[in-house]
Amino acid sequence: MKPSPETDTLLARRTFLSRGIAGLGLLGLNTLLNPRLFAADGAVKPLHHPAKAKRIIFLYQAGGPSHLETFDYKPKLAQMHGQPMPESLTKGQQIAQLQRQKLVCFGPQHGFRKFGKSGQEICELFPQMGSVADDVCIIRSLWTEQINHDPAHTIMNTGSIIPGRPSMGSWIFYGLGSESEDLPGFVVLLSSGLGGQMQPIAARQWSAGLLPSRFQGVKLNSIGDPAPYIRNPAGVNATLQRDSIRAINQLNRIQDATLHDSEIQTRIAQYEMAFRMQTSVPKLVDMSDEPRSVLESYGAKPGDGSFASNCLLARRLAERGVRFIQLYHRDWDHHGGLKRGMELKAREVDRPTAALISDLKQRGMLDDTLVIWGGEFGRTPMSQGGDGRDHHIKGFSYMLAGGGIKPGITFGSTDDLGYAAEDNPVSVHDFHATMLHLLGIDHTRLNVKFQGLDVRLTGISGEVVKDILT
Numbered sequence: 001m002k003p004s005p006e007t008d009t010l011l012a013r014r015t016f017l018s019r020g021i022a023g024l025g026l027l028g029l030n031t032l033l034n035p036r037l038f039a040a041d042g043a044v045k046p047l048h049h050p051a052k053a054k055r056i057i058f059l060y061q062a063g064g065p066s067h068l069e070t071f072d073y074k075p076k077l078a079q080m081h082g083q084p085m086p087e088s089l090t091k092g093q094q095i096a097q098l099q100r101q102k103l104v105c106f107g108p109q110h111g112f113r114k115f116g117k118s119g120q121e122i123c124e125l126f127p128q129m130g131s132v133a134d135d136v137c138i139i140r141s142l143w144t145e146q147i148n149h150d151p152a153h154t155i156m157n158t159g160s161i162i163p164g165r166p167s168m169g170s171w172i173f174y175g176l177g178s179e180s181e182d183l184p185g186f187v188v189l190l191s192s193g194l195g196g197q198m199q200p201i202a203a204r205q206w207s208a209g210l211l212p213s214r215f216q217g218v219k220l221n222s223i224g225d226p227a228p229y230i231r232n233p234a235g236v237n238a239t240l241q242r243d244s245i246r247a248i249n250q251l252n253r254i255q256d257a258t259l260h261d262s263e264i265q266t267r268i269a270q271y272e273m274a275f276r277m278q279t280s281v282p283k284l285v286d287m288s289d290e291p292r293s294v295l296e297s298y299g300a301k302p303g304d305g306s307f308a309s310n311c312l313l314a315r316r317l318a319e320r321g322v323r324f325i326q327l328y329h330r331d332w333d334h335h336g337g338l339k340r341g342m343e344l345k346a347r348e349v350d351r352p353t354a355a356l357i358s359d360l361k362q363r364g365m366l367d368d369t370l371v372i373w374g375g376e377f378g379r380t381p382m383s384q385g386g387d388g389r390d391h392h393i394k395g396f397s398y399m400l401a402g403g404g405i406k407p408g409i410t411f412g413s414t415d416d417l418g419y420a421a422e423d424n425p426v427s428v429h430d431f432h433a434t435m436l437h438l439l440g441i442d443h444t445r446l447n448v449k450f451q452g453l454d455v456r457l458t459g460i461s462g463e464v465v466k467d468i469l470t
Contacts, residue, residue, distance in 0.1 A: 042177030044441055051440030052404025052470065053370040054179070056172065057314050057325045059353060060372075061345075062153070062201055063332030064396075066379035066389055068418050069342045071138045071397035073112035073121045076416040077381050081107030085382050089419045096147045096391040097335065098384055105417065106383035109339040118408035125346035128354035129399070134408040135357055135366070136401040137468050141412025141421035144377050144393045144428050149199060149333070152376035152393070157205045159432055159457045166209035167217065168432060169324035171457045174208075174215045175446050176439060179321030182280035184218040186324045187317055189310040191222055193331025194344045201328050210450050212262045217326065220281070222305035222313075284316055298355040308352035315359055318369055332375055336388035357401050370403030370438055381418045394420040398431070404438045404470050411468050429462035437464045 068074060085103035095103075112121045115130030120138060122130045129136075146152040151161045158165040166174070169186040178185030188206045192198060206217030256264040287295065287302035290312070295301075300308040307329045314325045329349060334341040353373060360366040378396025379389030395414035401407070412424035433443040436457065443464075447456040 042175050044175045044446060047440030048442040048445055049437075049440055051438065052368070053402070053438040054368040055318055055321075055323050055325070056169075056370045056372065056403070056435065056439075057318060057356070058169075058327070058372045059311070059349075059356075059374075060326055060328045061332050061349070061375040062328050062330045063149070063197065063199060063334075063375060064152075064377045064379055064391055065332045065345070065375045066334065066338065066342065067140070067395070067397040067414075068108050068379065068381060068389070069110050069338070070123050070126065071121075071399060072140045072395075072414060072418055073123075074108060074381070074414075074416065074418040077105055077418055078107040080105040080417070085417070085419075089415070089417065090382075094147055094393065095380070098380060098382060098390045103382045105381060106389060110342060116408065120408065120410055123342075123346075125342060126350045128350045132354050132357045132401070135361065136399050136407060137405045138410045139398045139400065139412055139426055139465075139468065140395075140410060140414060141423060141425045142374070142378075142396050142398055142428075142431065143421045143425055144396075147377070147391050147393050149376060149391075150202065152391075153201070153205050155428055156376045158209065159429060159459055163204065164207075164209045165455065166211045166215070166457070167206050168435070168457055169206055169217050169326055170208040170211055170215040171446060172324045172436070172439060172441075174211050175436075175441050176323055178323055180323075181321070183284070183317065183320055183322055185322060186215065186217040186326075187322050188217040188219040188326050188328065189222055189313060190219065190328045191305055191307040191310050191330070193307075193329065193348055195331040195341055197331040197333055199330055199333060201330065205328075206326065210455065211448065212265070214265070217324075220313075222310055223303065280320075284320065285313065287312070294359065297351075297359065299351045307348050308355075311352040311356045315356060315363075315365075318360070318365060319363075334379065334388050335390065336385045338379075338388045360402065366402035368403060370405065370435065371401040372398065372435075373400070374398035392419075395422075395425075400468070406468050406470050409468065411465070424465075424467070426465055427461065429458040430465055432458050433462035434465045434468070438469070 068077065083105050085105050090103055111124045113124045113130065114120065115122055116133035118134050120133040122133060144152060144155060146155050146161060155161050157167045159168070173185040186206065190201060203219070206219070208214070208216035252264055252267055285302070294312070298308045298312045300306070300312045302309055307327065310327045314327055317325050332345060357366065357371055360369050360371070374397065378392045380392045382390070384390045395418065412426060413422055414420060415422045436443045436446060443456065443458045443462055447454040
């Protein structure tokens, strides 16, 4: 008897459901036997050389912290306060809002002290960061190419000002994969300061760009639900949610078998990750298991959206295998009111930054976690409006700790007035090359083909800064 069209349809549905259930049952069994089945593998296999670091926590101070009130003391600039800036330094140089204005030296607005056995000079506003001076390396000779915020963020994050390039977190996630079974490999957190500057941070700063979109950063909210739709709607329980995702992804797999589209694979992975995050993320942000002494050391009040709470959350993300964790803390753009503004910023970041480094060290995690503190550029040694500093790209400072970084040293320097990197200048590409090197990646070999060219984080330049490595 020849089957009717209705019978064919029924058989097709039964075949789909039986095969789908069998396949998903096997997938579920494999997941139980091998929980890392869903963890993303990296493109760099094996590593190009032994790694010193497994993960990165980047404490990104958005707006441009003044190196002259953080890590780069200039007594000569203090002596010349109020005097004309030497034209030999500034003539023909790129200056932002001070262009065609009278350039006057603006001395350091706060004092500096020597900290630790290493005697590193750090602004007295940051005594807690000074307390870990023997664990950190201060680079005083960074320079960058872009003098306005958005393009400066873009080159610091992607190594290029061309839109659509992958962020450094995406490159690292792509290269190394993820160690986490139920959290994204690249997580972003945002916080704002007491000064009230709410400069936007564009989502493209953590974009995967031309890489598959599964490698983009996932922004978690610091206040309220950590992610949209993390809770099931009324009437939907975990079993129903799981069954729905299984059915959707079986359809996605059928489509992928035909089209072989990496974005379909991303869709499948993200559905599965989103389901697991519904369980893992609430546990991640539940700080009830943290001792009071730890909360106090960070100055954290969980759920308040502060930099301190995000630093503690960063440690918890690192413990759970997240590869790249980036904390954006805004409110550093001090065109005016610098002295008071720096006091507010120090109040927000000094204690939690030091607590994070100490906490990681106490847990045995600092050795393989690279902690980075810095922004998109520095500030001018010249006054703006009498009590502020303009954007500055010729020389600024970063602080690094752990993950193969030589502790208790200061590397590089700017000139006597803090205007330009003079000794051992470090470009953004040098910084990226060094960061990748610590993770076991040769920056010249981490690339993808795009429009006939090999695209990489460091472009066509970049040298590893070997003198700061253990």
